[in-house]
Amino acid sequence: MSTCVAPVTSPDPRSPGSRPGPVAEASAAGLSLQRLSGWGRTGFVGCRVLRVRTPDEVAHALRTADQRGVLPRGLARSYGDAAQNAGGCVLDMTGLDHLEAIDREAETIRAGAGVALGRVLAAALPSGFVLPVLPGTASVTVGGALASDVHGKNHVHEGSFATHVASFTLMLASGERRTVTRADHDVFWSTAGGMGLTGIVLDAVLQLRPVETTQVLSVRRRCEDIEALLAATATAAADHEYAVAWVDLGARGAGAGRGVVEGGDHAGVADLPADRRQRPLRQDGDHRVTVPAGWPSGVVSWPAVRALGAARWARAPRRAATRLRPLGRFLHPLDGVSDWNRLYGRPGLVQYQLAVPDGTEELVAGIVRRVAAGPAACPVAVLKRLGPQPGLLSFPLAGWTLALDFPADAPRLHHLLAELDDRVAGCGGRVYLAKDSRLRPETLIRMYPRLAEWQAVRRSLDPTGVLISDLARRTGLATAGDHRRA
Numbered sequence: 001m002s003t004c005v006a007p008v009t010s011p012d013p014r015s016p017g018s019r020p021g022p023v024a025e026a027s028a029a030g031l032s033l034q035r036l037s038g039w040g041r042t043g044f045v046g047c048r049v050l051r052v053r054t055p056d057e058v059a060h061a062l063r064t065a066d067q068r069g070v071l072p073r074g075l076a077r078s079y080g081d082a083a084q085n086a087g088g089c090v091l092d093m094t095g096l097d098h099l100e101a102i103d104r105e106a107e108t109i110r111a112g113a114g115v116a117l118g119r120v121l122a123a124a125l126p127s128g129f130v131l132p133v134l135p136g137t138a139s140v141t142v143g144g145a146l147a148s149d150v151h152g153k154n155h156v157h158e159g160s161f162a163t164h165v166a167s168f169t170l171m172l173a174s175g176e177r178r179t180v181t182r183a184d185h186d187v188f189w190s191t192a193g194g195m196g197l198t199g200i201v202l203d204a205v206l207q208l209r210p211v212e213t214t215q216v217l218s219v220r221r222r223c224e225d226i227e228a229l230l231a232a233t234a235t236a237a238a239d240h241e242y243a244v245a246w247v248d249l250g251a252r253g254a255g256a257g258r259g260v261v262e263g264g265d266h267a268g269v270a271d272l273p274a275d276r277r278q279r280p281l282r283q284d285g286d287h288r289v290t291v292p293a294g295w296p297s298g299v300v301s302w303p304a305v306r307a308l309g310a311a312r313w314a315r316a317p318r319r320a321a322t323r324l325r326p327l328g329r330f331l332h333p334l335d336g337v338s339d340w341n342r343l344y345g346r347p348g349l350v351q352y353q354l355a356v357p358d359g360t361e362e363l364v365a366g367i368v369r370r371v372a373a374g375p376a377a378c379p380v381a382v383l384k385r386l387g388p389q390p391g392l393l394s395f396p397l398a399g400w401t402l403a404l405d406f407p408a409d410a411p412r413l414h415h416l417l418a419e420l421d422d423r424v425a426g427c428g429g430r431v432y433l434a435k436d437s438r439l440r441p442e443t444l445i446r447m448y449p450r451l452a453e454w455q456a457v458r459r460s461l462d463p464t465g466v467l468i469s470d471l472a473r474r475t476g477l478a479t480a481g482d483h484r485r486a
Contacts, residue, residue, distance in 0.1 A: 036090065039341055040079040040437060041348035042408045045086035045470065049073075053095035055202050059175035061091055062200070062466055069468035070173075072200045074141030075116060078148065079351045080437025081470035082195050088468065093143055096202060102127050107208045108166055113143030113201045118335075120206065121328070126281055129208035130266075130327070132164045136382075138332050143201040148434035149193035149394040153242040153264070153331065156387040160396060162192030168204035173466035177202070190457040193394035195433055197467045197477060198458050213280040215267040216242070216330040218323050222316035226257025226365045229383065230400075236263035237385035242330070247381035247402075248313055249372045250306035257368040259383070260316040264330055271324065284326040290338040297345025300407045302377045347409035350437055352417055355386055356429035357399040363427055364400050367420060376410030392454035395432045403435070414438070433471065441476030451477075 030050055037044045052058050062070055068088030075094065076083055084090070096112040102124060103109065109129075111120055117131065118138030124130060135150035144150075145161045146168060152158070167181045170191060178199075182188050191198045219240065223229040229245055236243035240263030247259040269280045276282070334340050341349060356363055364383075371378050382403045389396040406413055421443050424431065430447035431439060445451060455477075465478065472478035 031089075034090075036073075036076070036084050037348075038078050038080045038083060038437065039076060040350055040408065041341055041344070042350065042437060043081055043084075043470075045081075045084050047085050047088060047090045049090050049092055051092040051095050055096075055169075055171060055177065058091060058096075058171055058200055058202065061089060062171070062173050063175050065089060065466045069466050071467060071469045072113070072143060072147075072196045074114065074144035075139050077137055077140050077144065079349075079435045081474065082148075082434055082436070083144075084470040085468060086470055091200070093141060093200075096143075098203070099123060102129060102208065106166075107210070108205050109208060110203055110205045111142045112203045113141060115142050116140065117142065117145060118328075118332075122283065124208055125211075125214055125283055125327075128210050128212070128281055130211050131206060132158050132209045133161045134331050135161070136332060137335055138328065139335065142204050142206070143196075146192055146201055146204060147194060147196040149389075149391050149396075150434070151386065151389075151396050153244045153384060155389075155396055156237050156243075156385050157241055159387065160192070160389055160391070160394060162189070162391065162394070164207040165192070166205040166207055169202040170199040171202055172199045173462040173464065186457050187461065189391045190393070190454050190461075193391040193433075194454065194458070195393070195469065195471060195477070197469065197472055198461050199467070211266045212268045213266070213272060213276075214283055214327050215272065215276075215280075215324045216264040216327055217267045217271055218262055218264045218325045218330060219320050220260060220262040220317060220323070221320040222258070222260045222313060222318060224258055225255055226259075226368045227361075229257060229259045229261060230361050230364065232261040233383055233385060236261050239263060241265050243385060245383040246312070247368060247383055248309040249368065249378045249381050250302070250309035251313070252372065256372050257365060258313065259381075260312070264325070266327075267324060273324075284328070288336055288338050291340055291342040293339075293342065295342045295345055297347055297409075300344055300349075300377055300379050302374065305377050305379045308379065344407050347407060350406045350408050350410075350413065350417075351403060351435045352406070352420065353395075353401060353403040353432040353435045354420065354424045354429055355395060355397050355399060355401045355432070356424060356427050357397055360399065360427050360429070363423060364402060367402065367423060370419075371404060371416070376406050376413045376416055378404050378406055380405035392450040392457070393433065393448060395430065395434070397428075397430070399429075401432075403432075433475075436471065436475075439475050441474075444475045444477070 034049045071085040073083040094114040096114040098112040100110040233245045242264035245261040386396040388398045425446040
């Protein structure tokens with residue numbers, strides 16, 4: 001049986017030009033020393049990685065953990081260090097990939113923690129079902145989606161991913177297996193959004209919703225400035241199931257914060273062209289391009305941001321225009337570009353995603369104008385509405401979310417994000433832990449008022465502190481008081 005107690009000599013944990021992959025031969029215990037990072041491709045660290053295929057292997061790894069602890073990892077789509085454990089053991093959960101048949105009567109499906117949401121969706125659509133909540137990429141595992149309590153473009157109406165989880169199997173640090181439902185409120189909502197630190201999810205029963213087609217009726221139009229974009233996004237979120245806005249941060253002056261808002265609803269058979277109505281659940285082919293390895297650094301710059309933003313703006317309709325779009329392309333536009341994170345070159349990227357409450361529209365507009373003024377180029381800015389959320393560490397709150405991508409080596413980026421931290425925390429907002437790579441402990445406390453409550457539940461589930469991550473150490477999610485192995 002595999003174990004996580006073998007000693008390790010960690011390579012340089014902060015080598016930004018490194019690539020993930022094995023740097024040592026697999027040991028007799030089934031471990032390999034690998035250099036891991038998040039999707040942002042920054043802050044690589046050495047970890048001992050074990051690919052587990054059964055619950056018994058997970059239990060053995062937990063019971064034999066050394067002082068550096070254990071952490072589950074899926075498809076590595078968290079941007080920062082949430083799925084890293086420098087010098088410790090990381091369990092590759094993608095081997096727990098069983099997917100059962102749909103229970104049509106209950107409208108549910110049971111999936112292993114290592115199953116990608118895209119695979120669940122591909123299995124459900126031919127039977128006329130979809131997952132009620134999908135994040136911006138389908139390349140997230142079921143376990144990772146629950147641990148991050150991901151949200152989609154319809155959070156106002158459908159809530160987060162965990163809202164539609166009927167139950168899940170949680171393996172505690174002791175190796176005990178526990179079936180958790182929403183009736184077990186504290187454990188359920190501490191694990192949902194708990195970043196893998198309350199226990200290891202082995203599988204989950206996911207609720208589905210019926211649909212008639214694989215298409216979305218999309219309504220899109222452009223707005224002249226950030227105030228108009230905020231108003232149009234609020235309207236789209238009220239009028240449609242899905243709503244999202246792209247913000248052009250390359251625009252200056254009166255047009256600063258202009259953008260394109262898009263609403264969407266699941267199309268019915270009657271909405272399809274006549275030649276598609278006989279096969280309404282047909283799935284479109286997977287058409288992808290790949291960003292090659294070795295993509296040059298420095299491509300993401302303000303001149304490029306302004307040029308691409310102007311071109312996208314010019315293509316958008318002045319008045320609301322309706323069109324049919326395949327569900328996957330509507331919900332996961334960046335999944336059409338494999339390894340798109342390589343576009344930022346060797347330094348990698350930093351995503352900063354904030355949530356602020358209702359009534360702070362002026363603050364959102366001010367942040368947009370502040371970022372547009374530089375000096376750090378921001379090629380991607382996405383604006384959405386959010387609704388309330390019960391999770392103790394879940395990211396959403398009733399209000400707004402803005403996601404911003406930056407090259408990791410952008411000038412004065414640290415100062416800019418520290419300034420945004422103060423603005424966001426000062427109005428009762430927060431940043432998304434699944435995207436974070438730099439938050440400080442004192443800021444975390446300001447942003448997550450139920451942190452102490454979550455830590456108390458975590459201590460009851462993992463009293464000796466087996467589960468740990470670099471995110472937890474850095475932010476104080478796991479401290480000397482509640483994580484004795486840290």
